[in-house]
Each structure stands twice: as structure tokens, then as C-alpha cells.
Amino acid sequence: MTKNAPVTIKDIAQALNISASTVSRALRGMPEIHPETRQAVLQLAQQLDYQPNQLAKSLVKSRTKTIGVILPTLSYYFFSSVLNSIEEAAMQAGYSVVVCQTNESYLREVAQIQNLLNSQVEGFIISLARDTQHFDHINRLLRKQIPVVIFDRYDESLETSKVIVDNKLAAFKATEHLIENGCQRLGCLAGPPSLLISNQRLAGFREALQKYNLPYTDRYIFHSDFTPENTIMQALNMMSLPQPPDGILTMSDRIAFSTMYAFKQKGIKIPEDVAVVSFNNEPTCIYLSPSLTSVNQPIQEMGAQVVRLLLRQLESEHNTPETITLSTQLMIRESSMLSSKKFA
Amino acid sequence: MTKNAPVTIKDIAQALNISASTVSRALRGMPEIHPETRQAVLQLAQQLDYQPNQLAKSLVKSRTKTIGVILPTLSYYFFSSVLNSIEEAAMQAGYSVVVCQTNESYLREVAQIQNLLNSQVEGFIISLARDTQHFDHINRLLRKQIPVVIFDRYDESLETSKVIVDNKLAAFKATEHLIENGCQRLGCLAGPPSLLISNQRLAGFREALQKYNLPYTDRYIFHSDFTPENTIMQALNMMSLPQPPDGILTMSDRIAFSTMYAFKQKGIKIPEDVAVVSFNNEPTCIYLSPSLTSVNQPIQEMGAQVVRLLLRQLESEHNTPETITLSTQLMIRESSMLSSKKFA
DNA sequence: TAAAAAACCGCAAACGTTTGCGGTTACGTT
DNA sequence: AACGTAACCGCAAACGTTTGCGGTTTTTTA
Numbered sequence: 001m002t003k004n005a006p007v008t009i010k011d012i013a014q015a016l017n018i019s020a021s022t023v024s025r026a027l028r029g030m031p032e033i034h035p036e037t038r039q040a041v042l043q044l045a046q047q048l049d050y051q052p053n054q055l056a057k058s059l060v061k062s063r064t065k066t067i068g069v070i071l072p073t074l075s076y077y078f079f080s081s082v083l084n085s086i087e088e089a090a091m092q093a094g095y096s097v098v099v100c101q102t103n104e105s106y107l108r109e110v111a112q113i114q115n116l117l118n119s120q121v122e123g124f125i126i127s128l129a130r131d132t133q134h135f136d137h138i139n140r141l142l143r144k145q146i147p148v149v150i151f152d153r154y155d156e157s158l159e160t161s162k163v164i165v166d167n168k169l170a171a172f173k174a175t176e177h178l179i180e181n182g183c184q185r186l187g188c189l190a191g192p193p194s195l196l197i198s199n200q201r202l203a204g205f206r207e208a209l210q211k212y213n214l215p216y217t218d219r220y221i222f223h224s225d226f227t228p229e230n231t232i233m234q235a236l237n238m239m240s241l242p243q244p245p246d247g248i249l250t251m252s253d254r255i256a257f258s259t260m261y262a263f264k265q266k267g268i269k270i271p272e273d274v275a276v277v278s279f280n281n282e283p284t285c286i287y288l289s290p291s292l293t294s295v296n297q298p299i300q301e302m303g304a305q306v307v308r309l310l311l312r313q314l315e316s317e318h319n320t321p322e323t324i325t326l327s328t329q330l331m332i333r334e335s336s337m338l339s340s341k342k343f344a
Numbered sequence: 345m346t347k348n349a350p351v352t353i354k355d356i357a358q359a360l361n362i363s364a365s366t367v368s369r370a371l372r373g374m375p376e377i378h379p380e381t382r383q384a385v386l387q388l389a390q391q392l393d394y395q396p397n398q399l400a401k402s403l404v405k406s407r408t409k410t411i412g413v414i415l416p417t418l419s420y421y422f423f424s425s426v427l428n429s430i431e432e433a434a435m436q437a438g439y440s441v442v443v444c445q446t447n448e449s450y451l452r453e454v455a456q457i458q459n460l461l462n463s464q465v466e467g468f469i470i471s472l473a474r475d476t477q478h479f480d481h482i483n484r485l486l487r488k489q490i491p492v493v494i495f496d497r498y499d500e501s502l503e504t505s506k507v508i509v510d511n512k513l514a515a516f517k518a519t520e521h522l523i524e525n526g527c528q529r530l531g532c533l534a535g536p537p538s539l540l541i542s543n544q545r546l547a548g549f550r551e552a553l554q555k556y557n558l559p560y561t562d563r564y565i566f567h568s569d570f571t572p573e574n575t576i577m578q579a580l581n582m583m584s585l586p587q588p589p590d591g592i593l594t595m596s597d598r599i600a601f602s603t604m605y606a607f608k609q610k611g612i613k614i615p616e617d618v619a620v621v622s623f624n625n626e627p628t629c630i631y632l633s634p635s636l637t638s639v640n641q642p643i644q645e646m647g648a649q650v651v652r653l654l655l656r657q658l659e660s661e662h663n664t665p666e667t668i669t670l671s672t673q674l675m676i677r678e679s680s681m682l683s684s685k686k687f688a
Numbered sequence: 689t690a691a692a693a694a695a696c697c698g699c700a701a702a703c704g705t706t707t708g709c710g711g712t713t714a715c716g717t718t
Numbered sequence: 719a720a721c722g723t724a725a726c727c728g729c730a731a732a733c734g735t736t737t738g739c740g741g742t743t744t745t746t747t748a
Contacts, residue, residue: 004489006488008734008735009734009735010734010735018697018698019697019699020736021697021698021699021735021737022696022697024734024735024736025697025737028736032695032696032697033696033697034695034697037696037697049484049487051462052734052735053403053462053464053733053734053735054462054463054464055402055403055463055733055734057734057736058703059399059400059403059702059734060702060736061736062703074418074424074427074428075421075424075425075428077419084419084447096459118395118396118398119398119399120397140393144350144393145348261630264633284628284631286605287601287604287605287628287632288631288632288633289632352704353705354705362728363727363728364705364706365706365727365728365729365730366726368705368706368707369706369707372706375725376725376726376727377725377727378726381726396704396705397703397704397705398705399705400704400705400706400733401704401705401706402733403704403705403706403732403733403734403735404704404705404733405733406733
């Protein structure tokens with residue numbers, strides 16, 4: 001019956017002996033066409049299972065109503081979760097989103113942005129890849145006046161709108177919590193030295209040590225590249241220091257998970273031997289034994305604010321960049337409660 | 345300098361006093377144009393930061409080289425992970441993918457498919473939503489001769505290519521493992537009754553009981569809708585049976601995580617009081633205490649096979665549907681080792 | 689009853705590409 | 719000197735829509 005080629009507006013027009021423009025208007029319910037012919041068009045369209053070609057539509061209107069989202073990975077709960085809230089907010093505003101993963105690779109990041117650019121997305125939401133060190137690809141977007149909002153993994157040199165958290169303060173408070181719970185020798189399992197937010201957290205860590213007059217030395221700072229293997233190695237290296245720490249701040253739950261796993265293997269007890277606090281507050285935190293103390297970031301609101309900022313730029317021309325700083329919350333659990341009985 | 349409107353092929357043509365077709369050919373490195381003019385075109389294109397409009401290109405070629413992927417959610421490690429391998433394989437074949445989440449909702453599933461259809465994706469990779477009960481939206485794709493491959497969450501009535509695992513067998517072996525480890529009263533924490541694969545696993549569970557002459561009764565079957573709250577309720581209901589089970593098969597790690605959490609709260613010991621085995625083998629399994637015995641599905645290969653089947657349909661017309669069944673592997677860990685000492 | 693307004697519809701251009709076909713040049717070959 | 723043949727490039731149509739403008743026909747108004 002139906003041939004292989006999809007049915008177009010012209011097909012309908014021809015079958016009904018009317019013009020394509022009339023069909024177009026009828027399908028969109030414009031007022032200037034007769035109810036009878038509209039009815040006929042609608043019916044035939046339905047019968048032929050007509051699908052409007054989004055490409056053609058976007059081409060003539062020069063609008064895709066699409067925003068591109070660039071994320072390091074979707075396998076992290078944090079990112080897939082804020083993606084959810086981004087999609088929700090975007091949909092509400094009549095935009096659809098297309099997602100790309102960089103897998104933490106700089107090359108992939110520029111390639112993906114290039115792709116989305118060619119696909120005529122109207123704006124970008126980006127969280128930088130681990131390996132991204134220079135930002136020409138982002139600045140190119142800005143030069144083209146394409147709206148960009150960056151969240152979480154950002155860089156200070158970028159003059160875009162951002163929604164972030166006060167990483168330094170959050171780390172300070174997390175470290176303070178460790179100290180208040182009796183930790184004396186603190187170590188830090190940081191992310192790659194290239195990551196700004198990791199360094200900010202490191203700064204907060206250091207500041208807490210200073211405030212409480214604890215000695216600070218680089219020998220208690222280890223950098224993980226986020227892979228389990230590397231993380232485990234770094235964690236065990238730290239614990240084989242002549243004077244191993246009795247409290248550790250890790251930069252993400254993923255790092256903490258691997259660390260706790262390694263410690264379990266080696267018989268190192270948490271929190272008795274060493275307390276642990278972390279970042280991101282993934283749901284898995286509460287499933288672990290001991291449950292993991294972690295800094296919560298307001299995922300829902302982060303997504304909402306990100307698209308709010310982007311929409312502002314999309315709807316009104318030439319907006320000056322704005323930075324929104326959301327507040328964090330330390331979720332205190334067993335892994336940092338030195339005074340608590342385990343499995344209470 | 346540069347105006348707001350993006351630079352097109354015509355702009356370049358005009359600036360160089362040549363025709364648009366020449367520019368087009370030059371940009372694509374076709375042989376019939378003079379090296380000098382090609383050079384000029386390339387240079388100007390670079391200088392103006394020309395971006396080819398993918399929409400226009402796709403429109404004239406009637407090809408988007410894009411495949412649509414419909415997933416229940418990206419927050420499950422299983423799905424986001426096979427998405428990764430799908431993207432990898434698709435990219436290798438020169439296709440790009442666009443992902444949509446259904447959030448387990450039937451309505452969203454049909455809406456998302458509709459969207460992708462309008463966006464002219466050339467084929468679909470689908471894993472069904474929890475709430476999907478009828479399949480007109482899928483069959484419509486088939487009628488349109490649009491290639492579709494379904495994986496994991498499928499339905500038997502669908503005459504598409506599929507890549508799946510032998511859920512019944514996997515569940516049988518998992519249950520057998522529980523029995524061989526000394527469990528006498530077995531319970532099953534299944535997924536929604538609407539999910540075929542959950543029912544298949546249930547069948548495998550039942551078959552194992554029969555083989556070992558253990559009593560089977562529906563009172564030991566509970567259905568979770570995958571949410572933590574509901575799962576916890578179902579799990580606790582099961583354990584407050586007059587004769588609670590000493591071994592439980594759960595249909596997914598997510599269900600198992602919530603279950604283990606609930607048991608920990610209630611002081612129910614795993615595996616001493618009740619052993620647990622599960623499905624999906626998420627990385628979190630090894631982080632838990634006790635670590636979680638779980639059925640592994642070959643994620644990498646699943647993604648690879650899925651796009652292989654889809655590509656076959658895309659490149660050669662009219663292919664008969666094919667079903668690929670991959671093999672699973674039970675990863676035995678502490679949660680099911682009744683004889684093992686905890687924290688060995 | 690004539691003019692004005694309303695209702696309905698078609699023409700053609702446009703969006704940014706690709707591509708078949710034809711048309712100039714310029715060169716090498718007899 | 720004439721001709722065949724490369725080499726190089728432009729015209730115009732096409733992809734499937736939308737939309738400004740203009741044209742009929744019908745209805746309303748005075």
C-alpha cells in the first residue's frame with residue numbers, strides 16, 4: 001500500500017487537489033482555512049500517518065528549539081540526575097535537549113560541541129571534561145553569540161553564565177567536621193590537578209587545617225584520575241605513609257567508594273582507623289557499611305537554574321553572564337562518626 | 345565584524361565571486377575543482393568559521409545518519425552503560441545517536457518515539473518502559489519499515505530484532521545457587537507484573553523450586569515497582585511472613601540495594617538470616633557489605649550486537665528479524681555464601 | 689445594489705545544502 | 719590547423735516546510 005518514501009505535505013495536497021500551503025496551514029490549525037477542507041486534510045493526514053519533517057521545519061524557521069548538553073559521563077549519578085532535571089525544565093519551556101558524553105576526554109568534548117553546532121542547537125549546557133585544559137572551543141561559541149551555561153565543572157577564565165557551588169566552603173566545612181570529630185592527621189584524596197573544582201576543594205581543606213592549627217603538608221595530598229584502579233592505588237599509598245591519616249576528605253563519592261573498598265580489603269576500619277567524608281551524596285552512600293558522609297549538591301535546583309539562565313539568554317538578546325552559587329549540605333553518616341558505635 | 349546570522353556557503357561564494365556549488369564541492373574536496381580556488385574557499389571558510397548546516401544537508405540527502413535510542417532511564421548503571429557501548433559502535437559506523445528517557449512511562453515512550461520520528465532518525469534502539477503494555481507505537485514503526493532493535497526489556501509479540509538474555513535460565517541458576525548453599529524457604533522480589541523479563545525470571549525461579557522439590561506458593565512472591573519506598577515495603581512484608589524466607593531472589597540490583605538497606609535497619613542479617621542474589625551486577629555490588637551476588641549481563645557485547653543488528657537492517661533493505669540471546673554469569677559474592685564468614 | 693469587508697486559498701520565494709548536466713576554457717595530439 | 723579531451727566551473731532543480739502577498743469568491747454593510 002504505502003510506498004517506502006514517507007508521506008509529505010505535497011502528497012496530501014496532490015491527493016486533495018489543493019495547494020501545499022493550504023495543507024500546511026490546515027495542519028497547524030490556522031484560522032484562514034475552511035473547516036471542511038481542514039477536516040479533509042486532517043483526516044487524510046491521519047489516514048496516511050503523516051509525520052511532519054522536523055528538519056525542513058527547522059530549516060525554514062531557522063530555529064530548532066533544541067539545546068545541547070555536554071557532560072563528562074552519564075554513568076555518574078550526579079550527571080545523569082541533573083540531566084533529568086534539565087530535561088524536565090527544558091521540556092516545560094518547549095525545548096528539547098540532546099545529550100553528549102565526553103568520557104572525560106578533551107578531544108571528544110570539542111568534537112561533540114562541533115557536532116551539536118552543526119546540528120544547529122540554539123544553546124549549550126556544559127560541564128567540562130576532566131582533561132579539558134584550554135577553552136578555545138568554548139570561547140568560539142561565545143564569539144558566535146551562542147548562549148552557553150556551564151555548571152559544576154567550570155573554569156574561571158570562561159565568561160559564561162555558570163551555576164556552581166562554593167566548593168571551597170563546602171570542603172572547609174567537611175574538613176572541619178572531621179576535625180571536630182577528633183581527627184588529628186588529615187589527608188585529602190583529590191581529583192586530577194587540572195580540575196578547578198578539585199583545587200578549590202583542596203583550598204578549603206587547607207584552610208580548615210590552618211584554622212585549627214593542624215600541620216599541612218603536600219605529602220598528605222593524593223590525586224586520583226577517577227578510575228577505580230588509580231584511586232585504589234592512591235588511597236593505599238596514603239595509608240602506607242609513615243604516619244597514616246586518621247581522616248580523609250575525598251573529592252567525589254566514586255573516589256570514596258573505591259577507597260572504602262580498598263580499605264575493607266586491607267582490614268583498615270572506617271571510621272575507627274580512618275574517617276572518610278566525600279562529595280556528591282549519591283544514593284549509594286546510604287547503602288554502604290559504614291554509610292558514607294558526603295556533601296550534598298542540590299541537583300534538582302542546579303538543573304532548573306541552568307536552564308533558567310540559558311533560556312534568559314535565548315529569549316532576550318545579549319545578556320551579561322551571571323553566576324549562581326547554590327548551597328551545599330553535609331550529610332553526616334557513619335563513616336565520619338568516630339564516637340558512634342558501628343551498626344548502631 | 346561578523347553579523348549575527350551564521351555564515352553560509354552562499355556567503356563564501358559571494359565573497360569569492362564563484363558559485364555556491366563550487367564552494368560546496370571545494371569544501372568536500374571533490375576532484376573537479378582547481379586547487380587554487382579550493383584553497384581560497386578553505387581559507388575563507390576557516391577565517392569566517394563556517395559551520396555546515398546539518399539540517400540542510402540531511403534534508404537534501406534524505407539521510408540523517410542518526411539512530412534514536414529510547415531507554416527507561418539513564419540513572420541505572422545498566423542502561424547508561426550499554427548506551428556507552430551503543431554510542432561507541434554507532435560512531436564507528438559513522439552514525440550518531442540521540443537518546444531519550446521514558447522515565448518508565450508509557451506516555452513518554454510514545455511521545456519520545458514520535459519526536460525522534462519527526463527528527464528523521466533512521467532507526468530505533470529501544471528498551472521498553474515499565475508501564476508499556478501495548479505496542480501500537482512500535483508496530484507503527486515496523487509498518488513504516490523503520491528498522492527497530494529491542495534489547496533487555498522486550499515483548500514477545502513484537503516482531504523486531506532483539507538482543508536479550510535467557511532470563512529464565514539465569515534466574516534458574518541463581519535460585520539453584522541459593523538452594524545449593526542451604527536455603528530452604530525461598531522468596532522472590534520481582535518487578536512489576538507487567539514486565540515480561542520479570543515474569544521470565546519468575547518462571548526460572550519456580551522451575552528451580554520444582555526441580556529441588558521445594559514448595560512453591562505465591563505468598564512468597566512480591567512485586568516491586570522499582571522505587572525504593574515501595575521496594576522496602578515489599579521486602580519487609582516478605583520478612584514478616586509467618587515463616588520468612590531464608591533466601592531471596594531479587595529482579596534487579598536496585599531492588600536488592602533497597603532491600604539490603606531495609607534489612608540492615610531492621611537488624612536482619614545477610615546472609616545469616618537470609619541470603620540474597622540479584623540481577624545486573626552493578627559496580628556498587630562489590631562496594632556493599634556484604635557484597636552482593638548478582639547475575640552479570642554482558643553489557644559491552646549487548647550494545648555491540650544491538651547496533652550490529654540495526655546496521656544490518658539499515659544498510660540492506662528488508663531484513664527478517666533476528667533474536668540474539670547472550671549468556672549471563674552469576675557473580676557469587678558474600679550475600680549468598682551462607683557458609684562463609686563475613687568480612688573474610 | 690454597489691461597495692466594502694471577510695473568508696478562503698494559491699503562488700512563489702525562502703531556508704542551506706547537494707548534484708546532474710551542460711558550458712567554457714585550455715591543453716595536447718595528430 | 720583542427721579536433722578531441724581534460725580540467726574546471728555555473729545553472730537550476732531538489733529536499734519538505736513556512737509565509738507574505740495577492741487573488742477569488744462570498745458575505746456583510748450602507
